[in-house]
Amino acid sequence: MRTGGSKAFFIHTFGCQMNQADSGIITAILQQEGYSAAESEVDAGIILLNTCAVRENAVDRIEHYLQHLHGLKKRHKGLIVGLAGCVPQFQKEEMFSMFPVIDFLAGPDTYRTLPLLIEQARIGLRSSSLDFNPLETYEGIDPVRQGPLSAFVPVMRGCNNMCAFCVVPFTRGRERSHPLSSVISEVRQLVESGYREITLLGQNVNSYCEPEKGTDFATLLDAVSREAPDARIRFTTSHPKDISEALVRVIADRPNICNHIHLPVQSGSSKMLGLMNRGHTIEEYRQKIALIREKIPGVAITTDIIAGFCGEEESDHQATLDLLTDVRFDLAYMFYYSERPGTLAARTLEDDLPESLKKRRLQEIIDLQNSISDKLYQEAVGTVVEVLAESESRRSAQQLMGRTDTNRVVVFDREHYKAGDLLKVRITSSTSATLIGKPDQRADAAS
Ligand code: SF4
Incomplete structure (x- = not known):
C-alpha cells in the first residue's frame, strides 16, 4: 500500500497556465468526493497526468513519464493511472493500446466524471470520458490554488x-x-x-x-x-x-x-x-x-x-x-x-x-x-522598479525573486523582505532574462 492510501491522488501537470488552473479544478472535484491530495507521487494510490498536446516535446515528456509509471505499477499493484486534458481528448482510446498502464481517460470538459472513472478502474474497468460539453465552465467548483500569493x-x-x-x-x-x-x-x-x-x-x-x-x-x-x-x-x-x-x-x-x-x-x-x-x-x-x-x-x-x-x-x-x-x-x-x-x-x-x-x-x-x-534588460540597470516578492531565489537563500508589473523576473537581496511584499528595487546588473538588484528603501519611503 502506498503511504497516502488508495484515496490519495497526485497530479502531474504539463503545459500551459490553463492546465495548471484545470489541475486546481480537478483537485477540488476529487476532494469533494473524499479523495485527498498527496504530497508526492510516492504517497499516491492514484496518479493523474494532466496533459498538453500543443508541442511535440510535451507529448514526448508524457510518453517518458508513462514508461516510468509502467515500472511503478508493476511494483505497486492497485496503483491507478489516469490521463486527463488535451492528449487523451486528441488521441482518444488509442492511448489505451499504446500505453497499457493507463486505466482511464478524461477530456478537458469531463473532469466532473473523474470520481466515477476512478471507481471503475478499481473494479478493473478501463473507461474513457471524452465528450465535448459546450456548456461546461466548471461553475460552482472552487479550485484548489497552488500558493497563497x-x-x-x-x-x-x-x-x-x-x-x-x-x-x-x-x-x-x-x-x-x-x-x-x-x-x-x-x-x-x-x-x-x-x-x-x-x-x-x-x-x-x-x-x-x-x-x-x-x-x-x-x-x-x-x-x-x-x-x-x-x-x-x-x-x-x-x-x-x-x-x-x-x-x-x-x-x-x-x-x-x-x-x-x-x-x-x-x-x-x-x-x-x-x-x-x-x-x-x-x-x-x-x-x-x-x-x-x-x-x-x-x-x-x-x-x-x-x-x-x-x-x-x-x-x-x-x-x-x-x-x-x-x-x-x-x-x-x-x-x-x-x-x-x-x-x-x-x-x-x-x-x-x-x-x-x-x-x-x-x-x-x-x-x-x-x-x-x-539590451532591454541592460537599459533597466540603474533604474528603480516595483517588485512583488514571490519566493526564495533558486540560487541563494539570501535572495528573493519577484516580478515587475511588466513581468520581468528580478532577483534581489532578501534583507527583511518576504514573499508577498511589494517593494522598490534598484537594478544593479542584468542577464537576458533576469534583473538583479537591491531593495531601495529611499524609493520605498518616497512612494
Ligand atoms: S487556434 Fe490555437 S493558436 Fe489559434 S487562437 Fe486558438 S488556441 Fe490560439
Whole structure:
C-alpha cells in the first residue's frame, strides 16, 4: 500500500497556465468526493497526468513519464493511472493500446466524471470520458490554488479560431465564457483570502463574451481591477485581432492592471500569417503594437514565434527577423514547426522544410531575440522598479525573486523582505532574462 492510501491522488501537470488552473479544478472535484491530495507521487494510490498536446516535446515528456509509471505499477499493484486534458481528448482510446498502464481517460470538459472513472478502474474497468460539453465552465467548483500569493482565474474556455498549426480547437472545443458575476465573486473571495496577484485566463482571453449579455473583455477586465484594487491583475493569452481600443484604454487607465501584454504573432510575414490562418496581416499586427505603445507608456510586449512553417521562404523568415528588430519584444517563446496530426495544416499543407533549415532559422531568431532582451534588460540597470516578492531565489537563500508589473523576473537581496511584499528595487546588473538588484528603501519611503 502506498503511504497516502488508495484515496490519495497526485497530479502531474504539463503545459500551459490553463492546465495548471484545470489541475486546481480537478483537485477540488476529487476532494469533494473524499479523495485527498498527496504530497508526492510516492504517497499516491492514484496518479493523474494532466496533459498538453500543443508541442511535440510535451507529448514526448508524457510518453517518458508513462514508461516510468509502467515500472511503478508493476511494483505497486492497485496503483491507478489516469490521463486527463488535451492528449487523451486528441488521441482518444488509442492511448489505451499504446500505453497499457493507463486505466482511464478524461477530456478537458469531463473532469466532473473523474470520481466515477476512478471507481471503475478499481473494479478493473478501463473507461474513457471524452465528450465535448459546450456548456461546461466548471461553475460552482472552487479550485484548489497552488500558493497563497498568485491565483489563476479562468474566464473562458475553448477557441473558435482555427490556426492551422494548433490542436486546441480539437482538444478544448468551442469558446464559452463565464458569467461576469461569477468571475467577480471568485475575485472577491481571492481578495478576502489575501491574494496579491490575479491572472485571468483563457485560450483566447480577449475574445471573452459573456453569455447572452455580450459583455466584452475590456468591461470584464475593468470590473475585475476595481474589485481587487490592491492586487495586480494580469491576463493571458490574447489574440491580436481581439485587441480593441477599449481594452487598451482600460489597461492604460487602471493602475493595478499590469503593463504587460503577451501577444503571439508567430511570423513577421503576411503570407505566412495567411497560411497559418491567423486572421490578420502583419500590418494589422504592427498597428495594434503602435496603439498599445502609444496609449501604455513603458508596456512590455512578449510574443510566440514559429520558425519554418509550411511554405516559409527566406524572405518570410527575414520578415520575422525584421519584426523582432522593430518591435523589440521583451521576451519570445520560440519554436520550430512540427506537424501535429489532425490539425488544419496537417490536412491541407505540406510540411515541406527540412528540419536542418527549420533549426537554422530558429537559431537565428533565438540569437536575435536574446540580444534584444539582453539590451532591454541592460537599459533597466540603474533604474528603480516595483517588485512583488514571490519566493526564495533558486540560487541563494539570501535572495528573493519577484516580478515587475511588466513581468520581468528580478532577483534581489532578501534583507527583511518576504514573499508577498511589494517593494522598490534598484537594478544593479542584468542577464537576458533576469534583473538583479537591491531593495531601495529611499524609493520605498518616497512612494
Ligand atoms: S487562437 Fe489559434 S493558436 Fe490560439 S488556441 Fe486558438 S487556434 Fe490555437
